[in-house]
Amino acid sequence: MFDSLRSYNYRLWAGGALVSNVGTWMQRIGQDWLVLTVLTDHSATAVGMVMALQFGPPLLLLPLTGYVADHWDRRKLLMATQAAAGLLALGLGLLTLAGAVQLWQVYGFALLLGCVTAFDAPVRQTFVSDLVSDDDLANAVALNSASFNAARMVGPAVAGLLIAAVGEGWLFVVNAGSYAAVLASLGFLRVRELHAEAAPERTPGSLLAGFGYVARRPDLMAVMVMLALIGTFGFNFAIYISTMSVTVFDGDASQYGLLTSAMAAGTLCGALLSARRPEPGVVLMGVSAAAFGLSVAVAAVMPGPLLFAVVLFFVGLAALTFMTASNSMMQLTTERAMRGRVLALRIAVVMGGTPLGAPLVGWVVDRFGARWALAVGALSGILAAAVAVVYLVRHRDLRLTSRGGRLRLDIGPAPVYAPGVRLATGERVK
Numbered sequence: 049m050f051d052s053l054r055s056y057n058y059r060l061w062a063g064g065a066l067v068s069n070v071g072t073w074m075q076r077i078g079q080d081w082l083v084l085t086v087l088t089d090h091s092a093t094a095v096g097m098v099m100a101l102q103f104g105p106p107l108l109l110l111p112l113t114g115y116v117a118d119h120w121d122r123r124k125l126l127m128a129t130q131a132a133a134g135l136l137a138l139g140l141g142l143l144t145l146a147g148a149v150q151l152w153q154v155y156g157f158a159l160l161l162g163c164v165t166a167f168d169a170p171v172r173q174t175f176v177s178d179l180v181s182d183d184d185l186a187n188a189v190a191l192n193s194a195s196f197n198a199a200r201m202v203g204p205a206v207a208g209l210l211i212a213a214v215g216e217g218w219l220f221v222v223n224a225g226s227y228a229a230v231l232a233s234l235g236f237l238r239v240r241e242l243h244a245e246a247a248p249e250r251t252p253g254s255l256l257a258g259f260g261y262v263a264r265r266p267d268l269m270a271v272m273v274m275l276a277l278i279g280t281f282g283f284n285f286a287i288y289i290s291t292m293s294v295t296v297f298d299g300d301a302s303q304y305g306l307l308t309s310a311m312a313a314g315t316l317c318g319a320l321l322s323a324r325r326p327e328p329g330v331v332l333m334g335v336s337a338a339a340f341g342l343s344v345a346v347a348a349v350m351p352g353p354l355l356f357a358v359v360l361f362f363v364g365l366a367a368l369t370f371m372t373a374s375n376s377m378m379q380l381t382t383e384r385a386m387r388g389r390v391l392a393l394r395i396a397v398v399m400g401g402t403p404l405g406a407p408l409v410g411w412v413v414d415r416f417g418a419r420w421a422l423a424v425g426a427l428s429g430i431l432a433a434a435v436a437v438v439y440l441v442r443h444r445d446l447r448l449t450s451r452g453g454r455l456r457l458d459i460g461p462a463p464v465y466a467p468g469v470r471l472a473t474g475e476r477v478k
Contacts, residue, residue, distance in 0.1 A: 050323070052188040057237050058179045064233025066195045068130070071226025073203025074210070075137055077308065078219035079154065080286045081211055081301055082144065084294065087151045092291050092418075094151065096410030098158045099286060100403035105162035106169065106396045107403070114258050114392025117170040118385065122178060122244070127234050129168035134227030136161050141220030149217075169399070170392035177379060177387060178244040186376040187323050193372045194319035197364070200312035208305020258389025267330060267381070267462065268390070270439035271374050272397050274337060274432040278370065280401030281428035282340065284409045285311065288425065289360070291418040297353045310357035314364025321365075322372040329462065330444075332373045334436025339366035341429025348422035366429075371398075 088094045140157045143149040180188045262268045293299040343362040350356040412421040440446035445460040
C-alpha cells in the first residue's frame with residue numbers, strides 16, 4: 049500500500065503536499081461559508097458562481113496548460129504556481145480580516161485562483177511520474193489522493209471550529225502560510241533522481257495533439273464522458289453539503305465542517321484501497337460510478353445529519369475510487385510524452401464542467417430544495433456507469449452468459465492502441 053514512500057523525493061513531496069492540502073481545504077470551507085452566510089442570505093447560486101469562476105479556467109485555457117505541462121520544467125512551474133496561489137490566499141485573508149471583503153472581490157479571487165490552478169493541476173498530477181517509476185505510478189497516484197483526502201478530513205473540521213472562534217479571514221491566512229511547505233519540499237528534492245525524460249519536440253500541431261490522441265482512443269473517450277457527467281453534475285459537494293446543513297438540518301459552521309469531514313473519511317479509505325490495486329480500468333470505474341449514484345440517492349432521503357454523515361462516507365468512498373482509477377488508468381496507458389496534455393484534458397473536463405453544473409445545481413437548490421439537487425448528482429453517477437457498460441459491450445465484448453446453470457459476465461482483454469503504451473493489465477506493448 050505504501051511502496052512509493054520508499055522514494056526520498058516522493059516522501060518529501062508527499063509531506064509538503066499534505067500540509068498544503070490541509071490549508072487548501074480550510075480555505076474552501078471558509079470561502080463557501082463566507083459567501084453563503086456573510087455576503088449573501090444563504091444563496092446557493094452565489095456559491096455556485098464562485099465554483100464556476102474557480103473551476104472554469106482549466107477548460108478555457110486548454111490546450112495551453114497541457115502543452116506547458118509536457119514541454120516546460122515541471123518543478124519550476126510548480127514553484128511558480130504554488131507561490132501565486134499562496135499570495136492570492138493571503139490577499140483574500142487580509143481583505144476579510146479588515147472587514148472590507150465584498151462578494152465581487154471573492155468572485156475575482158476565485159477567477160484568479162482558477163487561472164493559477166489551470167496551469168498547476170496538470171503539472172502537479174504529471175509531476176508524480178517524475179518522482180517514481182512507472183511500476184509505482186498507480187500506487188503514487190493513489191497515495192496522492194489519500195494525502196489530499198486525509199487533509200479533506202482534517203481541514204474542514206478545523207475550519208468549522210476556527211470560523212466559530214475567530215472568523216473566516218484567519219483560515220485564508222493560514223492557507224497562505226501552508227504553501228511554504230510545498231515550496232520547501234520542491235526546493236529540497238534530489239533533482240538528479242527525478243524520472244523526468246527529455247521534453248518532446250515542439251512541432252506544428254503539438255499544441256492540439258492531445259485532442260487527437262484522446263479521440264483515437266475509445267477507452268479514453270469513454271472515461272472522458274464519464275468524468276464530464278460526474279464532474280459537471282455530481283461533484284458539487286460544496287453546494288450539496290452546505291445547503292443540506294444550513295437549509296435542511298439547520299446546522300452551524302461546525303456541523304458543515306464535520307459533514308464534509310465524514311465524506312472525506314470515505315475518500316481517504318477509497319484512496320488507500322486504490323493504492324492496493326495495481327490494475328485500474330474501465331470496469332472498476334463503471335462499478336464505482338454506479339455506487340456513487342446509488343449512495344448519493346440514499347443521502348438525498350436521509351432524515352437527519354447523523355445518518356446523512358454516515359451515507360456521505362460511502363459517497364466519498366465511491367467518488368474517490370472512481371477518480372483515482374481514472375487518473376491512474378489514463379497515466380499508465382498514455383505515452384509519457386503525451387501525459388501532460390491528456391491529464392490537462394482530464395482536469396479540464398472535471399473542473400471545467402463545474403461552470404455549467406454548479407450554477408444549475410445551485411438554481412435547483414434555490415427553486416426545489418437541496419434534496420432534489422442531490423437527485424441530480426445521483427443521476428449523473430448512474431449515467432456514467434451506463435457509459436462504461438456501453439464501452440465494455442462495444443470494445444471489450446462484455447456478455448452475459450450461462451455456464452452450468454449459472455449466469456456470469458464475460459469480458460475480453462483491453463485493446464492495444466499504440467506501441468509502448470502500458471495496459472491496465474500491467475503489460476507493456478513492444
